[in-house]
Amino acid sequence: MEDAFYNRENEELIAIVADYIGVPADAVRRDYYIVQMMQNLQNSEYAEVCVFKGGTSLSKCYPGSINRFSEDIDLTFIPVEDMTNKKYSKALKRVEDTISAGFLMEKIEDERNDRNKSAFVWPENESKETCRVKLEIGSSVRPDPFSKRSMKTYIQEYLEEKGMQSAELFQEKCVTYMMLRYFWIAVTFRIS
Template structure:
């Protein structure tokens, strides 16, 4: 993908795409760079060793949610024969592939690099010199084996616009066609987001902690509106798979304090969700109304949907 190399054309297409879909051009441009990062991963030698996951995958691969994110969340597939150093090297090389044509910038509160986990911030040159959100956050980890997954196509809003305009010449010239990568299943993504909220509900400052994960509530709302996920949630395997992931999470992480010994029923999300939501709903509306490119579900609708899910855990 190299449309950005033709700066004038790139800027014009970003603007036209924005007008066509009534989406902020800043988001159209960010979507291009996220797609480009994933494209470079898809053509790298490491593409079969990784899985794309998280909220951005729900938007880019499944088109379930209608919000933007600057996060690219990648998980390393479990490698039985790999040493610790080999895993560390793989994570580093995956990041290099994603970061093609991007410049790394240090953020003290975001950048984190360990042997099994890397979180880095990268910057792209925006067509808008006043754009201060021209960054992507890349998170790569080997904490869990990300299964099940499936190979799905990824494309950009720019590609959709050019198809609509019958500009296959630009699509071919600038390598904008869809490509495939491994993507974590919707069901597993739902479980991961639910377990994450349960874990952070044990934080000392629970409202601050859950506020930092407020997008999970939005994502879960739409996952629970997906017929495949609904079938899974009401199946016999849902609670079993939830328990497996919950136990794994407790074995893997030791924060918040005491997390490894906590029981599910002790979570304030289970016992006191309505009161918690009263303290979280303003953050939900404020944050998601900025990130979403379509009208967001109401605070009450999100609460009701999440309460339905919680009843299955009691």
């Protein structure tokens, strides 16, 4: 994978950011790759039909709402038309390939069917064990309401907090659940 930012010369910045926010350096790397993968999605035809959801989306798109290390990308695919299972499966594979472009991918076979795809994704210049991101794409719940939100890497947040110039490379927009939905889910499941 050819990466305009990441190379071994940036280990010092990664270590500084990791120390500053109190996470392992590998968490900073995974976070960077998650934003890169979301950039792949946002630069594709699937940007408006996939909704980023779950804890990682909450921590990335609503900073300060929860304290969580980025480990996965959990997406809901919303087709624009009715699809057979076969077409649905093909569409999910195309979304998966789009997001993982430039990365290595290992499918998680026991978590795959026509309506759900799971895989581990990691950059070829990194260790699978330390930098893999779990990518899950499915259709189980319609994610209403949702909106487009910005997300930043830990590196971007650090550079901004320190008043340093930074590249747009560290920031991306994505479609995600609205914060209201997260609170509704939390209240609903605590009551029942």
